[in-house]
Amino acid sequence: MPQRAVVPITAEGLKTACSQCNLQELCLPFGMSDGDIDQLDGLVGARRKVKRHQHLYRVGDTFEAIFAVRTGSFKTDVLLEDGREQVTGFQMSGEIIGLDGISTDAHTCNAVALEDSDVCIIPFANLETLSREVESLQHQFHKVMSREIVRDHGVMMLLGSMRAEERLAAFLINMSQRFTARGFSAAEFHLRMTREEIGSYLGLKLETVSRAFSRFQENGLIKVQQKHIRIVNIGGLKALLSHLPSV
Amino acid sequence: MPQRAVVPITAEGLKTACSQCNLQELCLPFGMSDGDIDQLDGLVGARRKVKRHQHLYRVGDTFEAIFAVRTGSFKTDVLLEDGREQVTGFQMSGEIIGLDGISTDAHTCNAVALEDSDVCIIPFANLETLSREVESLQHQFHKVMSREIVRDHGVMMLLGSMRAEERLAAFLINMSQRFTARGFSAAEFHLRMTREEIGSYLGLKLETVSRAFSRFQENGLIKVQQKHIRIVNIGGLKALLSHLPSV
DNA sequence: CAAGCGGGTTGACGTGGATCAAACGCCCCA
DNA sequence: TGGGGCGTTTGATCCACGTCAACCCGCTTG
Known part of the structure; x- marks a missing residue:
């Protein structure tokens, strides 16, 4: 295993064209006019491949760009001095x-x-410059940041006020919605993260996550096979969240 | 008690001048040049008084402006359908x-x-317009949003990975730092929120918060008298966070 | 001055999830 | 084809925090 090897990986010559990208409606350009999106093509610098388990960036790295995930998936986490990890998002x-x-x-x-992945590099200085000129970009970017804040509030709710099975149900529903938005099945998907990473995100131990999965399966809510999940009764999962009697 | 009474309260004629405000280095203008700050004076519309326990805004209210706290303090929270509250910040x-x-x-x-308070109203459309012209404002605003995201990550760490006493220690240290930054004593301050609100923020029940306060007092870390807190051994509190033997 | 009440403290007890431990299954590689 | 390791499952036990309940204190209100 080579150590870090940051530079060579970055140099992914291909320019990415937002105007041609099929992720538009999920990404920064969402809601912008075609004309405005064309202007983004000059902004997005290059792509970068990141292999499974490699870091896109680490705590302390100087900040130069934000990234848009093109393919694959990531986790973000923060570490305590004593090694405890908190996954802050997938x-x-x-x-x-x-x-x-x-x-x-x-x-x-x-x-x-979490798997071999591919990101667009958006140099932040350029983003600020362009968003001083393109109003819709400015507004979109603000929405992206605000959405992140709102998402974080949801996670706080989850961590602070929900019990284990509610947390996992919320997690599964959220994953299902995001897969759906990407054109995948809402009911059947492959989790890219381990039980431990799910647990860290949800403030639970991996054993608890595993047991909750098993319980859901016993109750006919889902079908679990390792990382492969099939949601059998989405209504039942949602009912867990609202404290309703499971339909 | 009158119901809501939104409009009359809003009409607080006084224009606020950022350029004259002594909160500059804690607020949106932080790091901006005097000249640039002068431009903010036109942006910040008016002030609004909010009495203790009154809402500045509620879930679902249409978004028109962001607010800068001038005097007093607030809590933000989200509610679950069944009434569970999660305080997301103070x-x-x-x-x-x-x-x-x-x-x-x-x-x-x-x-x-949380007490009789006073905010500056910053109409968001105006903020976006001006920040397309004033680069330093644009950048400052982005930093403010990013700081909120980073803060949220810290809360996730706290909720997901820390035990009760660690959470409360982190909370007290954080409060102490924020009071210090405002020119108040780092060691002695008055909490404006109830044990229940602290508990909600920290993902604990009020009894647990109360017990942890008592424990800290027994161990000579703090002195508690209802909402009045005196930190006796800040090093001891910090040690709780890093799992070090208490100095 | 008494009554009422919201907030806080403290105690006794219960429990959800953590911890410890064992075993299993899938996958990679020799 | 067989072994080794990581990720997962499952069981037994433990304990930190929640729950329930009593009581206290300082303020307000009549």
Whole structure:
């Protein structure tokens, strides 16, 4: 295993054209006019491949760009001195990573690929320049940041006020919705993260996550086969969240 | 008790001048040049008084402006259908509230004054317009949003990976730092929120918060008298966070 | 001055999820 | 084809925090 090897990987010559990208409606350009999107083509610098388990960036790396996931998926996490890990999010195609770096010009979390992945590099200085000219871009970017804040509030709700099975149900419903938005099945999907990573995200131990999966299966809500999940009774899952009697 | 009474309260004629405000270095203008700050004076519309326990905004209110706390303090929270509350943050003078509303043009959380308070109204459309012209404002605003995201990550860490006493220690240290930044004592302060609100924020029940306070007092870390807190051994509190033997 | 009440403290007890431990299954590679 | 390792499942036990309940204190209100 080579150590880090940051530079060679970055040099992925291909320019990405937002105007041609089929992720538009999930990504930064969402809601912008075709004309405005054309202007983005000059902004998005290059792509970068990140192999499974490699870091896209680490805590302390100087902040220069945000990234849009093109293919694959990532987790972001923060570490305590004593090694405890908190996964702060999982990112799928079209989603933006790296916003944490703006505040101090250095990244405050780690971003790790969960599978071989591919991101668009959006140099932040250029983004700010262009969004001073393109109003719709400016507004879209603000929405992206705000959406992240709202998402974080949801996670706080989950971590602070829900019990284990509610957390996992919320997680599965969320994953299902995001897969759906990407044209995949809402009912059947492959989780790219381990039980431990799910647990870290949900504030639970991996054993608890595993048991909750098993319980859901016993109750006919889902079918689990390792990382492969099939949702059998989405209504039942949702009922868990609202404390309703399961339909 | 009158119901809502939104309009009359809003009409607080006084224009606020950022250029004259002593909260500059804690607020949106932080890091901007005097000249650039002068331009903010035209942006910040008016002030609004919010009495204790009154809402600055509620979930679902249409989003029009963000707010800078001038005096007093607030909590923001989100509610589950069954009434469970999750406090997502406490805001003090100079801090910005309302960023959650950008994503959907409607607020996604509630903001409630913890004491009689006073905010500057920053109409968001105007902020976007001006930040297309004033680069430093644009950048500052992005930093404010990013800082909120980073803060949220910290709360996730707290909720997902820390035990009760660690959470409370982190909370006290954080409060102490924020009071210090505002020119108040780092060691002695008055909490404006109840044990229940602290508990909600930290993902604990009020009894657990109360017990942890008592434990800290027994161990000579703090002195508690209802809402009045005196930190006796800040090193001891910090040690709780890093799992070090208490100095 | 008493009554009422919201907030806080404290105790006794219960429990959801953590911890510890064992075993299993899938997958990679020799 | 067989072994080794990581990820997962499952069981037994433990314990941190939640729950329930009593009581206290300082304020307000009549």
